Amino acid sequence: MKRFEIKAEFTIYEHEDELSQEERELLRWSREAATRADAGYSHFQVGAALLLENGKIITGNNQENSVYQGLCAERTAAFSAAARYPGVPFKMLVITAINPQEKLTKPVPPCGACRQVLFEYETKYGKNITILMAGQEGEIWKVNSAAELLPLTFSSAFLPV
Numbered sequence: 001m002k003r004f005e006i007k008a009e010f011t012i013y014e015h016e017d018e019l020s021q022e023e024r025e026l027l028r029w030s031r032e033a034a035t036r037a038d039a040g041y042s043h044f045q046v047g048a049a050l051l052l053e054n055g056k057i058i059t060g061n062n063q064e065n066s067v068y069q070g071l072c073a074e075r076t077a078a079f080s081a082a083a084r085y086p087g088v089p090f091k092m093l094v095i096t097a098i099n100p101q102e103k104l105t106k107p108v109p110p111c112g113a114c115r116q117v118l119f120e121y122e123t124k125y126g127k128n129i130t131i132l133m134a135g136q137e138g139e140i141w142k143v144n145s146a147a148e149l150l151p152l153t154f155s156s157a158f159l160p161v
């Protein structure tokens, strides 16, 4: 038997003032997108702002419905970006959320499905996606690629050719 350890490394910013101007702008876009989320079931409004290599910013928010066939903010933004600008790599994604019942003081990380989708775009375009995660206030976390959020990743390399 062998054992191994997986380590994740990310940067913690104490406050958004520590972010670059570009990062702060994306955070503003993601917060604005969160206010427009269709979160009638979870009441947890998530916003995502995706910066593309061509400079375009695509936002997304969670879309919910009564049959639980909705979509997270991150994938809404990613699929919208890929639909509008196919082949253009993703540069940076900022994720935030609004909890109307209790202000979020911790960053909101993407779910497993979104991590896989982001990893796929990262692989397809050969370009790491910087991902920032924020709450409504407090710390902001940053990773330099989707792969860092998804150890032991399944990829197309496993599929038959």
Ligand code: ZN
Pocket (backbone or CB within 6 Å): 072, 073, 074, 075, 110, 111, 112, 113, 114, 115
């Ligand atoms: Zn998700």
